[in-house]
Amino acid sequence: MGKSNSKGTTVLPLIPLPLPLALLPTAKLTIPIANRGDILSILAKVVSASPTKTDELIVACVPLNSPQLSRDGKLLIEDGKKARGGVYESDPMSATKKDVFGYACLAKLSGIQQGTSANLLVEGLERVEVVSIVRDRPYFEAELRSVDDYVDVANPAFLEQFNTLKQLSRELIALVRLSSVFPSRIAPTVAVSAIAARKIELYISRKNLEQAGELADFMVNLADSTHEEKLRVLAAVDVKERVERAIDILQRQISNIQGSTRITVQTTTIQPPGLDFEQVRRMQQEAIRRRGLGGQGMPPGMGGFPGGASGQSGEEEANELDELKKRLEDAKLSAEADKVAQRELSRLQKMNPAQAEYQVCRNYLENLAEIPWTKTTVDQLDAKTLVKAKKQLDDDHYGLDKIKKRLLEYLAVLKLKEQANKNIDDQIKLLTGAVVPVKDSDAKEEEVEEKEVAKPPTEEELKLVEKKRMVDKSPILLLVGPPGTGKTSLAKSVATALGRKFHRISLGGVRDEAEIRGHRRTYVAAMPGVIVSGLKKVGVANPVFLLDEIDKLGMANYNGDPSAAMLEVLDPEQNHTFTDHYVNIPIDLSKVLFIATANSLDTIPAPLLDRMETIQLSGYTTLEKRHIANRHLIPKQITTNGLHPENIDIPIDVLDKIITSYTRESGVRNLEREIGSVCRSKAVEFATAKDDDSLTTAYNPLVTIDDLDAILGIERFTEELTETHNRPGVVTGLVAYSTGGQGSILFIEIADMPGSGRVQLTGKLGDVLKESVEVALSWVKAHAFELGLAASVDEDIMKNRSIHVHCPSGAIPKDGPSAGLAHTVALISLFSQKPVPPTLAMTGEVSLRGRVLPVGGIKEKLIGALRAGVERVLLPEGNRKDVRDLPQEVKDGIHIEFVGHIWEGLGKVWPERWEKGVYHVEPRL
Numbered sequence: 001m002g003k004s005n006s007k008g009t010t011v012l013p014l015i016p017l018p019l020p021l022a023l024l025p026t027a028k029l030t031i032p033i034a035n036r037g038d039i040l041s042i043l044a045k046v047v048s049a050s051p052t053k054t055d056e057l058i059v060a061c062v063p064l065n066s067p068q069l070s071r072d073g074k075l076l077i078e079d080g081k082k083a084r085g086g087v088y089e090s091d092p093m094s095a096t097k098k099d100v101f102g103y104a105c106l107a108k109l110s111g112i113q114q115g116t117s118a119n120l121l122v123e124g125l126e127r128v129e130v131v132s133i134v135r136d137r138p139y140f141e142a143e144l145r146s147v148d149d150y151v152d153v154a155n156p157a158f159l160e161q162f163n164t165l166k167q168l169s170r171e172l173i174a175l176v177r178l179s180s181v182f183p184s185r186i187a188p189t190v191a192v193s194a195i196a197a198r199k200i201e202l203y204i205s206r207k208n209l210e211q212a213g214e215l216a217d218f219m220v221n222l223a224d225s226t227h228e229e230k231l232r233v234l235a236a237v238d239v240k241e242r243v244e245r246a247i248d249i250l251q252r253q254i255s256n257i258q259g260s261t262r263i264t265v266q267t268t269t270i271q272p273p274g275l276d277f278e279q280v281r282r283m284q285q286e287a288i289r290r291r292g293l294g295g296q297g298m299p300p301g302m303g304g305f306p307g308g309a310s311g312q313s314g315e316e317e318a319n320e321l322d323e324l325k326k327r328l329e330d331a332k333l334s335a336e337a338d339k340v341a342q343r344e345l346s347r348l349q350k351m352n353p354a355q356a357e358y359q360v361c362r363n364y365l366e367n368l369a370e371i372p373w374t375k376t377t378v379d380q381l382d383a384k385t386l387v388k389a390k391k392q393l394d395d396d397h398y399g400l401d402k403i404k405k406r407l408l409e410y411l412a413v414l415k416l417k418e419q420a421n422k423n424i425d426d427q428i429k430l431l432t433g434a435v436v437p438v439k440d441s442d443a444k445e446e447e448v449e450e451k452e453v454a455k456p457p458t459e460e461e462l463k464l465v466e467k468k469r470m471v472d473k474s475p476i477l478l479l480v481g482p483p484g485t486g487k488t489s490l491a492k493s494v495a496t497a498l499g500r501k502f503h504r505i506s507l508g509g510v511r512d513e514a515e516i517r518g519h520r521r522t523y524v525a526a527m528p529g530v531i532v533s534g535l536k537k538v539g540v541a542n543p544v545f546l547l548d549e550i551d552k553l554g555m556a557n558y559n560g561d562p563s564a565a566m567l568e569v570l571d572p573e574q575n576h577t578f579t580d581h582y583v584n585i586p587i588d589l590s591k592v593l594f595i596a597t598a599n600s601l602d603t604i605p606a607p608l609l610d611r612m613e614t615i616q617l618s619g620y621t622t623l624e625k626r627h628i629a630n631r632h633l634i635p636k637q638i639t640t641n642g643l644h645p646e647n648i649d650i651p652i653d654v655l656d657k658i659i660t661s662y663t664r665e666s667g668v669r670n671l672e673r674e675i676g677s678v679c680r681s682k683a684v685e686f687a688t689a690k691d692d693d694s695l696t697t698a699y700n701p702l703v704t705i706d707d708l709d710a711i712l713g714i715e716r717f718t719e720e721l722t723e724t725h726n727r728p729g730v731v732t733g734l735v736a737y738s739t740g741g742q743g744s745i746l747f748i749e750i751a752d753m754p755g756s757g758r759v760q761l762t763g764k765l766g767d768v769l770k771e772s773v774e775v776a777l778s779w780v781k782a783h784a785f786e787l788g789l790a791a792s793v794d795e796d797i798m799k800n801r802s803i804h805v806h807c808p809s810g811a812i813p814k815d816g817p818s819a820g821l822a823h824t825v826a827l828i829s830l831f832s833q834k835p836v837p838p839t840l841a842m843t844g845e846v847s848l849r850g851r852v853l854p855v856g857g858i859k860e861k862l863i864g865a866l867r868a869g870v871e872r873v874l875l876p877e878g879n880r881k882d883v884r885d886l887p888q889e890v891k892d893g894i895h896i897e898f899v900g901h902i903w904e905g906l907g908k909v910w911p912e913r914w915e916k917g918v919y920h921v922e923p924r925l
Contacts, residue, residue: 009131012060013042014140015107015122016092016100020227022063023105023124024234026214027221029061030119033112036093038139039120046109048642060144061122062104062130064095066228071102072235097133103235104128104144124217127234147237149213161243162212168250169204169219173197175257213239216246225249321349324362327369334373337585341368364521367528367583372535376542376591379414379498386411389497396493397486398631399624403479403615407494410475410593414498476570478550478596478609481617484667487597488548494595495544503534508549513560516569518582528582531569531589542591550608551598563605570594570611619666621743621863623887625659626652633672641679648682649702650675657705660867661715674712678703681711725838729830732841733822734865734873735814736857743857743864745841747808748819750826755802763807766815773805775848776823779902780831783850789831797831818855820846821874824902825909836909841865842874850902854878859885866893874899874908 015031015038023029033039046057065071107122128144135141152158177197200222207215220233229249236242328341344365351358389411393404479487488504495502510516510530518529528536534545547566554562568574569589577586596612598604620628634655638645658678663670682703689699709715729750736743759777761770777798784790784797805823807814821844829836843861845853854876865873866889875883877900883891899905906913 009143009145011134011141011143012058012106013045014100014104014130014133014142015039015042015059015061016095016140017061017063018092019064019090020230022227022230022234023061023107023122024217024221024230025105025124025126026218027124028110029107029122029124030113031061031122032117033120034117038093041139043109043120057109058125059107059109059122060104060128060142061107061124062100062140062142063227063231063234064090064092064099065101066231068228069101069231074235075232097136100130100133100140101231101234102130103147103231104130104142105234106144127237129237149237149239151210151212151239153209155240158212158240158243159209161240161247162209162215165212165215165219165243165247165250166204166207168247168254169215170201171254172219172223172250172257173200173204175254212243216242220246220249223249223253225253321345324365324369328365331369331371332374333368334585334588337368337373340585341365360521360526364582367532367536368585370536371532371583371587372539372541373587375540377500377540379418379500379542385415385497392497393490393493396489398627399620400486400490400617403490403617406477406613406615407490407497410477411497474572474591474593476572476594476596476612478598478612478614479617480598480601480614482619482666483599484665484669485617485620486667487617488546491544491546491595491597494593498544498593500593501538501540501543502546503538503543504546504548505530505534506548507562507566508552509554510562511554511557511559513562513565514581516562516565518580520581521584526582528580531578532580532583532587535587535592541588542593544593544595547594547596549598550596551600551603553604563608566608567611570596570608572611618860620668621860621887622656622659622867623863623889625668625671626655628668629655629659629671629675633668633675637672637676637679641676641683643679643683643686647686647701648679650678651703654703654705654708657708658712661717662708662712664717678708678711681707726835728833728835729826731822731826731829731836732838732870733819734841734843734861735818736860736864743860743862745865745868745870746814746819748822748826749806749808750803750823750830751806752801752803752830754800756800757796757798758802760802760804761806762804763810764813765805765807766813768817769815769819772817772820772846773823775846776820776827777803778848779824779846779850780827784831787828787832789828803827803830816855817845817853818843818857820844821852821876821899821902821905825905828906834910834913837872839869839871840874840909841870841872842905842909844874844876844879844899844905846902852876852899852901852905858882862886862890862894862896866890870894872897874905876900 017023017029017031021029021031031039042059046059069075105127106125108125110121110123113119113121127147129147131143131145133140133142174197177194203218204215216233216239220230225233229245233242233245233249236245325345328338328345333341344361348358348361348365351361386408390404390408393407397404479490481487491504492502514529516529516531518532519526527533531545535541535543547570550566553566556564568578572590575589575592578589579586601609601614634650635645638648658674659671662674665671682701686695686699689695692698703711729752731748733746733748734743735746759773761773765773780787780789781797784795785793790797821842824846825836825842828834843855843858845855847853858875858879859882862873863886872895875896875898877898880898883896897908899908
């Protein structure tokens with residue numbers, strides 16, 4: 001509820017109503033909330049204030065003022081005519097303090113009505129006076145004063161007015177009921193059923209003189225009144241004045257209905273004396289039916305006019321067809337679509353509505369009218385577009401530099417293409433703008449009639465049109481990355497930056513080709529596919545479409561191949577003539593910006609993947625997660641859990657502990673859940689301390705690492721750290737995606753024992769990793785003499801020993817070639833009994849010739865290495881380019897060295913034994 005002050009006024013949120021809406025006490029109203037950010041802000045406030053007491057959700061609804069009225073509801077008169085009191089804003093979102101009316105109505109929020117668009121349901125309680133506007137952004141708040149209804153019961157003139165009001169109210173209800181039976185040129189705006197009419201008559205009869213104001217409000221709301229009349233009734237604080245204005249409105253509407261009904265009845269039938277009302281009605285319907293049937297006694301529904309059984313329904317049908325024709329004209333169909341629409345409309349007009357084909361044909365035409373053939377939104381491509389778009393992307397997402405760069409490139413290209421299209425349009429106008437004068441043979445010599453002759457397009461024009469179509473192409477972007485990395489929200493940010501409509505299409509689990517392309521019209525309950533339905537929903541031809549989870553699209557089955565149906569949608573060479581099976585007319589999708597998302601490329605068919613431009617989103621690193629949590633997740637969870645920023649403090653070391661010990665994921669969804677758990681725990685402490693009045697003594701907003709054990713439980717993951725002691729045969733390797741997209745170190749342990757050359761591998765190693773061990777062992781055996789491990793060239797160092805290669809964390813599968821260098825160094829360390837420094841880590845694939853080849857995941861590996869305490873890292877020479885993408889913290893914290901050959905790597909590991917220039921490097925031409 002609002003705040004009361006000493007002046008007897010209340011401060012409440014104020015909802016400006018769009019024209020011509022005005023809310024009166026006792027009335028119910030639906031307010032559209034599409035594009036109404038102020039209403040959404042008000043709902044968020046009042047619901048958070050009283051989340052369980054729905055009866056206390058009270059706001060005030062104020063109409064927009066009329067130029068013919070002052071703010072207190074008085075008519076502005078000038079020289080005997082209504083004067084304009086100034087220009088008032090008609091859009092409630094643009095309304096200022098001066099645009100709202102001086103009186104409002106307190107309203108109870110009844111709920112949200114879902115449908116094609118969401119509406120807020122409110123119920124009028126009592127009129128109030130708007131004393132002053134306290135604030136107007138992000139929503140209106142006003143100081144309101146209650147208005148008391150004063151009724152002079154002893155005044156005989158007022159009693160007479162009240163009786164007149166009740167009499168006119170009954171007359172209006174009776175006439176509204178009659179007009180629904182008799183044909184009428186002026187139908188009332190309110191349709192009343194027989195049951196509702198009886199209830200209203202009972203309501204009117206029960207009202208006494210003290211309730212005259214309530215009855216006046218009720219009848220004005222029921223009657224057909226103008227916006228100005230409703231405002232004047234709302235401003236009528238004096239009940240006597242309110243009743244007078246209600247009587248004027250009712251008398252006018254009664255006169256309109258009586259006049260229109262009387263004229264119609266006199267021109268249709270003459271009522272014979274002695275017949276009651278029911279007999280008259282039956283005779284009228286029979287006469288109309290026979291007239292419509294041409295005097296033949298054919299059954300209803302088989303006649304020669306639309307509607308079949310009654311002239312009124314036929315008239316309505318004709319009006320609906322006219323309205324449909326107008327909608328088709330307003331839709332600005334393409335030439336081919338217009339041709340089909342006119343043919344179908346001609347068929348529909350000749351068809352009987354009782355036929356099954358009638359509704360099929362009508363649904364088809366309605367679909368054609370709803371498709372945005374040419375309507376587009378204007379892209380916000382001004383001088384500051386790129387700056388604003390970059391700021392929008394940076395505000396919404398941290399990191400993701402590659403995708404941001406690509407989207408900014410698209411915006412820049414779009415801006416240049418717009419200018420190129422404009423130039424092509426100008427050239428086409430120059431070619432087609434000539435008017436050929438044609439002489440009329442019957443005209444006089446001095447009168448030459450110029451007629452415009454439609455010329456076939458020249459070859460040059462066709463080339464320009466084709467060139468424009470090539471320029472119009474939008475790219476098809478595919479964002480590939482693990483869940484929770486921001487793929488969907490990136491697409492929304494692009495739509496916001498462009499100022500375009502956004503629509504999301506979920507393709508996960510779609511198994512039927514008809515869901516993409518639509519059903520043939522010959523099937524029962526046929527409908528367009530998701531692409532055309534999406535266009536109908538957004539209402540423009542150039543939206544941003546998000547094709548979510550395209551990697552989970554169904555494969556070929558007995559219902560067709562949905563992924564193959566997507567080929568035409570996502571092919572820039574074909575989608576300007578995309579044909580939906582239901583519509584069966586080419587639709588231009590070239591202006592639509594398609595952004596697809598996927599978690600993996602493995603399940604996307606190669607032809608479909610070829611149509612899209614793939615952009616990889618790697619999992620977030622620990623450093624990036626820290627920034628995202630501080631900028632987005634923590635503020636969001638603080639607000640969600642009813643706290644304020646000063647009520648909770650999560651230091652960096654605590655946040656890092658949550659990231660590393662309680663979550664192992666590529667995205668940030670689980671991290672947000674854990675932060676939410678911490679916020680909820682603090683919310684309980686805060687609420688308890690507040691109830692006990694011990695906030696200053698018992699509540700500490702700081703979250704410590706010790707608190708995490710009590711809040712989140714035992715640590716789920718332990719961090720690998722470098723060893724403090726070194727021993728031969730143990731080397732620190734690097735792994736990129738050991739756990740959910742986070743890099744870490746991996747110990748490679750090799751032990752030897754007496755035997756006959758057997759190699760044992762454990763630790764759940766994959767085939768590629770096993771092969772890299774074999775390659776490393778073969779290279780060491782081949783170069784054993786040069787390495788000082790064998791006394792002669794032909795000695796086999798594995799003849800009398802066996803080795804066991806193991807990688808800890810045996811339950812986690814491990815695979816990949818990037819441990820080849822580490823395996824080689826570990827074998828040499830074991831055989832030579834020289835330990836490797838524990839703070840040195842290495843990665844790289846090794847060939848049989850000893851070359852160190854580049855590997856992937858360098859960024860994730862080095863961030864994990866820094867976290868584990870590694871000081872030096874050996875990387876393949878081919879990965880030198882990847883170091884540029886590393887965060888500055890990693891570059892400063894780790895000394896990175898590059899090697900191109902195993903001998904070069906050995907010189908870096910044991911510089912005292914293999915001095916520079918002694919080891920052999922294979923020459924390359």
